[in-house]
Amino acid sequence: MNKPTLLVTGAGGYIGCVLVPRLLDNGWRVIAVDRYFFGQDLLPEHPDLEKVRQDTRSLSPGLFADVHGVIDLAALSNDPMGDAFTDETWAINHRARARTARLAREAGAARYVIPSSCSIYGFAPPTTILDEASTPNPLTVYAKANLAAEGDILPLAGADFVVTILRFATLFGASPRMRFDLAINGMTEGAWRTRRLPLMRDGNQWRPMIHVRDAARALEFAMTADPHAVNGRILNAGSDDLNVQIGPLGREVASLIPGGAEIEWYGDPDARSYRVSFARIAALGYRTTVSITEGVAEIVAGLESKRLARRADTITLDWYRALEEWKTRIHQVELEGAILKA
Numbered sequence: 494m495n496k497p498t499l500l501v502t503g504a505g506g507y508i509g510c511v512l513v514p515r516l517l518d519n520g521w522r523v524i525a526v527d528r529y530f531f532g533q534d535l536l537p538e539h540p541d542l543e544k545v546r547q548d549t550r551s552l553s554p555g556l557f558a559d560v561h562g563v564i565d566l567a568a569l570s571n572d573p574m575g576d577a578f579t580d581e582t583w584a585i586n587h588r589a590r591a592r593t594a595r596l597a598r599e600a601g602a603a604r605y606v607i608p609s610s611c612s613i614y615g616f617a618p619p620t621t622i623l624d625e626a627s628t629p630n631p632l633t634v635y636a637k638a639n640l641a642a643e644g645d646i647l648p649l650a651g652a653d654f655v656v657t658i659l660r661f662a663t664l665f666g667a668s669p670r671m672r673f674d675l676a677i678n679g680m681t682e683g684a685w686r687t688r689r690l691p692l693m694r695d696g697n698q699w700r701p702m703i704h705v706r707d708a709a710r711a712l713e714f715a716m717t718a719d720p721h722a723v724n725g726r727i728l729n730a731g732s733d734d735l736n737v738q739i740g741p742l743g744r745e746v747a748s749l750i751p752g753g754a755e756i757e758w759y760g761d762p763d764a765r766s767y768r769v770s771f772a773r774i775a776a777l778g779y780r781t782t783v784s785i786t787e788g789v790a791e792i793v794a795g796l797e798s799k800r801l802a803r804r805a806d807t808i809t810l811d812w813y814r815a816l817e818e819w820k821t822r823i824h825q826v827e828l829e830g831a832i833l834k835a
């Protein structure tokens with residue numbers, strides 16, 4: 494019997510490199526679409542995996558033939574990218590994802606799942622617990638583009654096209670495409686390298702977190718859940734017990750660094766704080782499985798073994814800037830498509 498096919502955009506990214514092997518293990522055929530800005534070899538070779546290098550701003554409609562579902566990860570993936578590449582963030586994160594969802598529906602795909610972000614809630618006083626019915630208050634280009642994508646894509650849901658939006662907490666944990674520009678990952682790497690852990694005062698600010706393997710599980714969960722439970726719905730993806738305060742989080746990370754790390758407070762008290770309810774996804778039977786302690790420990794182990802390291806391509810903005818700079822330099826020196834070697 495033919496295996497069902499999922500088309501995953503952004504498959505070569507931080508989440509994609511953890512999600513795709515999981516999907517293959519679980520019996521899916523995967524079409525992994527990406528520009529592969531971080532390299533193609535981060536995804537394994539596999540008989541059920543087809544890697545396609547295309548830009549989501551101009552995806553070929555033919556890619557969607559016989560696709561059961563789409564997991565639409567491709568995006569410029571944080572606030573600094575939204576500030577530095579504003580037009581591109583709107584084009585890729587908003588318009589391209591809305592087009593991808595429409596192409597999927599027109600081609601007869603049954604399901605579509607998009608990762609949005611809890612950052613669309615903006616910031617709220619610590620006594621307020623934000624849920625899916627809370628009024629969004631996106632403060633950055635990245636968050637605004639996510640909200641606009643949600644707004645265009647959710648109405649595409651219908652009896653024959655199951656659409657689910659997952660608003661993710663901030664991710665942490667190790668991935669073949671490593672990101673040290675995420676809060677816990679960056680704290681861990683910095684503290685491991687310098688034995689110092691800078692924290693913004695006063696440490697009482699709240700943030701929700703989710704491990705990258707649990708994010709991959711949530712995406713597959715949304716793809717396979719009872720359609721009546723998830724169609725046309727927004728689900729916060731995370732866990733109530735992973736709403737953490739920055740002070741205790743920093744102390745926990747410091748305690749897991751071999752030899753310890755000293756907390757250094759800086760700045761004025763950070764008014765940005767948000768606590769999120771994950772009751773809706775929990776009521777559907779989804780639970781996270783990986784603790785912050787486990788996530789930090791695996792990053793420390795990766796750093797100690799040199800499997801993980803901070804490099805330009807582990808800081809998303811640095812990498813895209815470097816690629817743009819090299820494009821200019823190469824253009825200036827190449828002749829007839831060559832530099833030194835013919």
Ligand SMILES: NC(=O)c1ccc[n+]([C@@H]2O[C@H](COP(=O)([O-])OP(=O)(O)OC[C@H]3O[C@@H](n4cnc5c(N)ncnc54)[C@H](O)[C@@H]3O)[C@@H](O)[C@H]2O)c1
Nearest residue numbers: 503505506507508527528530548549567568570610661664
């Ligand atoms: N990591 C988090 O904390 C987090 C939280 C909430 C939501 N998300 C969302 O999850 C998705 C994936 O995030 P990630 O952490 O894996 O980011 P990432 O930057 O590691 O991966 C994004 C991938 O998309 C690809 N890509 C970018 N523009 C493209 C284009 N125009 N055409 C084709 N491919 C393109 C990149 O090459 C990269 O492989 C994003 O939509 C992000 O906004 C992530």
